[in-house]
Amino acid sequence: MEDNELIDKFLAGDKSSFDALVSKYQGLVFNLCLKMLGNYEEALDVAQDIFLKVYESLKFFQGKAKFSTYLYRITINFCRNRLRALNRYRKKAVFSIDDPVETEDGLIEREFADKNPTPRESWEEKERQKAVLLALNSLSPEYKEVIILKEIEGLKYEEIASILNISVGTVKSRLSRARDILKNVLKDII
Amino acid sequence: MDDCNCKIIQDLFSEYIDNELNEEQSRLVREHLSSCEVCRNELDKLYKVSFLVKNLKEDAPPSDFLDRVHKRIEQRRSLERFLKDLFSNQNIKVPVALSLMVLLIFMVFKVRELYFPGQTIKTTQVVPPQGDSRKPISSSQEKLLYMSELYKGATSYTEKTESSSYEQGLSEKMKGLVPQHEIYGKTEGDILEEKEYVLIINTHDTKSALEKIKDILKETDTKIISLPVEDSKTNRLILRIKLSPQKLALLKNKINEERKSAYTSNTMFETEHYYKENVEDGIFYTAPLDWDVQIVENASYTDNTSQ
Numbered sequence: 001m002e003d004n005e006l007i008d009k010f011l012a013g014d015k016s017s018f019d020a021l022v023s024k025y026q027g028l029v030f031n032l033c034l035k036m037l038g039n040y041e042e043a044l045d046v047a048q049d050i051f052l053k054v055y056e057s058l059k060f061f062q063g064k065a066k067f068s069t070y071l072y073r074i075t076i077n078f079c080r081n082r083l084r085a086l087n088r089y090r091k092k093a094v095f096s097i098d099d100p101v102e103t104e105d106g107l108i109e110r111e112f113a114d115k116n117p118t119p120r121e122s123w124e125e126k127e128r129q130k131a132v133l134l135a136l137n138s139l140s141p142e143y144k145e146v147i148i149l150k151e152i153e154g155l156k157y158e159e160i161a162s163i164l165n166i167s168v169g170t171v172k173s174r175l176s177r178a179r180d181i182l183k184n185v186l187k188d189i190i
Numbered sequence: 191m192d193d194c195n196c197k198i199i200q201d202l203f204s205e206y207i208d209n210e211l212n213e214e215q216s217r218l219v220r221e222h223l224s225s226c227e228v229c230r231n232e233l234d235k236l237y238k239v240s241f242l243v244k245n246l247k248e249d250a251p252p253s254d255f256l257d258r259v260h261k262r263i264e265q266r267r268s269l270e271r272f273l274k275d276l277f278s279n280q281n282i283k284v285p286v287a288l289s290l291m292v293l294l295i296f297m298v299f300k301v302r303e304l305y306f307p308g309q310t311i312k313t314t315q316v317v318p319p320q321g322d323s324r325k326p327i328s329s330s331q332e333k334l335l336y337m338s339e340l341y342k343g344a345t346s347y348t349e350k351t352e353s354s355s356y357e358q359g360l361s362e363k364m365k366g367l368v369p370q371h372e373i374y375g376k377t378e379g380d381i382l383e384e385k386e387y388v389l390i391i392n393t394h395d396t397k398s399a400l401e402k403i404k405d406i407l408k409e410t411d412t413k414i415i416s417l418p419v420e421d422s423k424t425n426r427l428i429l430r431i432k433l434s435p436q437k438l439a440l441l442k443n444k445i446n447e448e449r450k451s452a453y454t455s456n457t458m459f460e461t462e463h464y465y466k467e468n469v470e471d472g473i474f475y476t477a478p479l480d481w482d483v484q485i486v487e488n489a490s491y492t493d494n495t496s497q
Contacts, residue, residue: 022255022256023256026251026255030249030250030255031249034249035246044252044258047251047255048255048262049262051259051262052259052263052266055259055263056266129246129247132246136246147243150208151240151243151244152243152244152246157208172204175204175208176201176203176204176205179204179236179239179240182239182243183235183236183239187235189242190235190238190239190242
C-alpha cells in the first residue's frame with residue numbers, strides 16, 4: 001500500500017496503518033541512526049523517539065513532500081540533537097580513535113554469526129568494516145550526513161538538498177569534500 | 191597546463207561517480223582520463239571509497255521494535271493525561287502543582303548560588319571628570335618595594351574568569367556524568383576550602399577604598415593576609431586575601447553592590463560625579479565609586495608596577 005494511503009487510513013483512525021508504516025521504515029530509520037550515532041543503544045532510543053514523533057505529528061503532515069523525505073528530515077534532526085547532547089555531556093567525542101567503534105564488533109559478530117567465512121576472511125573483513133566506520137565517524141556532522149544519504153541511502157542530490165534544507169550546490173561540494181577526507185583517512189586500505 | 195586540467199577534472203569526479211554530470215562534462219572527463227594515469231588512479235580511489243561506504247553492513251532493529259514504539263506512545267499518552275487531569279481539576283491539584291513549581295524554581299536558584307560562585311567582577315571604563323584633580327602623592331614607594339619583593343617569582347598576570355570554568359565543570363558534575371577529578375582538577379571540597387587571592391582595586395581614592403574594602407572583607411569573613419599596598423602612580427590598591435570560593439561569590443556581590451550604589455564623594459571631588467558605562471549589561475549609572483576591581487588567584491598574579 002502506498003504511504004499516503006496508509007497515512008490517510010491512520011488519520012481516519014486505523015491504528016494498524018501506523019504499524020504498517022513503522023514496519024516498512026523501521027530498518028531505514030534505525031540504520032540511519034546507527035550510522036549517524038555509531039552506537040546501538042542510542043540509535044535504538046532515537047529511532048523509537050522518531051516514530052513517536054511521527055505518530056504525534058502525522059496529522060500535520062500535508063503530503064507536499066514524500067513521506068520518506070519527511071521521515072528522513074525528522075531522523076536527521078533527531079540525530080543531530082542527540083549528537084549535540086552526547087558531545088556536550090561527554091566532553092570528548094562520542095567516538096575516539098582509540099576505542100574500537102563500540103558496538104560495531106557486536107554488529108559484525110551478528111552479521112557473521114550464520115555465515116561460514118574462513119577465519120582469515122572474517123577477520124580481514126571485520127577490520128575493514130571497523131576502519132570504514134571509524135573513518136565515517138571521524139567526519140563532522142554535515143559531511144557525515146551527505147555521505148550517508150548519498151552512499152548508503154542512495155538518494156539523489158535534489159532529495160538530499162531537500163532533506164537537509166541546503167542547496168544542491170552545497171550538497172555537491174560537501175560530498176566532494178567528504179569523499180576527499182575519506183580517501184585520505186582510508187588511504188591505507190584503498 | 192596538465193596540472194591545471196587535472197585539478198579541474200578531479201573536482202568533477204564526485205559528481206562523475208554519481209552520474210550527475212551532463213553529456214558535455216562527462217565527455218570531457220572521459221577524454222582526459224584516457225590520457226592521464228594520475229587522474230585514473232585518483233578516480234579509482236574514489237570509486238573504492240564509495241564502494242567501501244556503500245557496503246557497510248546494515249543492522250536490523252530488534253524484533254520487538256514495534257512493541258517498543260507502542261510502549262513509548264503509551265507513556266506519552268499517560269503523561270499527557272496526567273497533566274491534563276492535573277490542570278483541569280480546579281480544587282487542590284492546581285495550587286499544589288503551582289506551588290511545587292515555585293518551590294522547584296526557588297531551589298534551582300539556591301543551588302545555583304551555592305555551586306556557581308557568581309559572576310566575575312566586571313571591569314569598566316572610567317571616564318574621569320573634567321579637571322582631573324589628583325590627590326597628593328602619598329609615600330607609597332616603600333610599600334611598593336615591599337610588595338614587589340612579595341610577588342617576585344609569580345607568573346604573569348592574567349585575569350581569570352572563574353565562574354565560567356566553575357559553571358561548566360560543576361554543572362557537569364551535577365549531572366554525575368564526569369568523574370569529579372576530571373573537572374579542571376577541582377573536587378567537591380574546593381568550594382569550601384580557603385584559597386588565596388589577590389584583590390586589586392583601581393580607583394582614584396585609594397584611601398577611602400581601603401576603608402570600604404576592609405568593611406566589606408570583614409562582613410564576608412575574609413582574611414587579609416598582606417599589608418595593603420596603595421600605589422598612587424597607577425591608582426591601585428592591592429591586597430592579598432584568603433577565603434573560600436563560596437565566600438568569594440558573596441564578596442563579589444557585595445563589591446558590586448557597593449559600586450552600584452550612588453553617593454557623592456566628599457573628600458576630593460565634591461559634587462562631581464563619575465559616569466560609568468557598565469559595558470556588559472549596557473546600564474548607565476552614576477557612581478562616584480570608580481572602582482575597577484579584579485580578583486585574581488594568587489598563583490597567577492605578577493606585580494606590573496615594576497614596568
